[in-house]
Amino acid sequence: MNKASLHQQVISQLETLQATARGAAQTAYEAATDEANIAENKYDTLGLEASYLATGQARRAEELRHTLGIWKQLVLRPFDPDVGIQLGALICLADSQDRQQWLFLGPEGAAMKLHHEGHSVQVIGPQSPLGRALQGKGCGDEVEVQVGQARQYYQVLRVD
Template sequence: MNKTELLQQVIARLEDDLLQAQQAALTAYEAATHEENIAENKYDTLGLEASYLATGQARRAAAIRQTLASWKQLVLRSFDPQLGIQLGALIELSDEQEHRQCLFLGPDGAAMKLQQDGQAVQVIGPQAPLGQSLLGKQIGDEVTLRLASGMQLLEILSVD
């Protein structure tokens, strides 16, 4: 798998999300300021509700913009055993039933699933419980993840 291509996929997806959020904020703003939505009495709240929506969409766009900036600044490095797993690592894990999964550990705010070479890659951040558990770990280490259904033991098979 190619980490640079994965990074570009994350950035492209975030750019699409940002565009959609900006368009939604603009649409809500236009609805809030449209002359037909001027309140005629105290019970006519359509304009007020649209302004709340516009504010929420603008905040969402700002959060995506910040996440996008973090991902654009991410420097991809090869795995350094002295540092252990760090941001930008591509990690392959196996559970007790030998089900394998690939993770791409990056800055917060971009939890998503990607496809590369026909394989699913889960993007997680360091604030996710699994992301926190993986930071600093080595190949061959095991991490325990607490789930609602109980504990799950995962072994780190490879890191790039």
């Protein structure tokens, strides 16, 4: 799989999410400031609710802007077995039933599932349980992750 193309797909998805959040914030702001939503009595809270929504949407748009900036700065490097899995790694794992899954380890804030070159790829961050367990590992290594009450085991099959 082409890691650079996958990286660009994540950035494109984040840009779309940010544009949607900005549009939602603008719509909520317009509703909050519309003359028709001026409170007529203390029980008329439509304008106040729209104001809260606009604030939340603006905050989400800012978070996405920040995440997008971090992802744009991510430098993709080839896998170095001496260092192990790091940010920017594309990883193929097998679980205890030999089911394979592809993961792309990137900076925080972009957990998403993408379809790339005929594969489903889960984007995870370094602070996720699996992201933490994978860092520093290499091909053939096993990782163990506690998910709720269950313990899951994986083997690293491939790292790019």
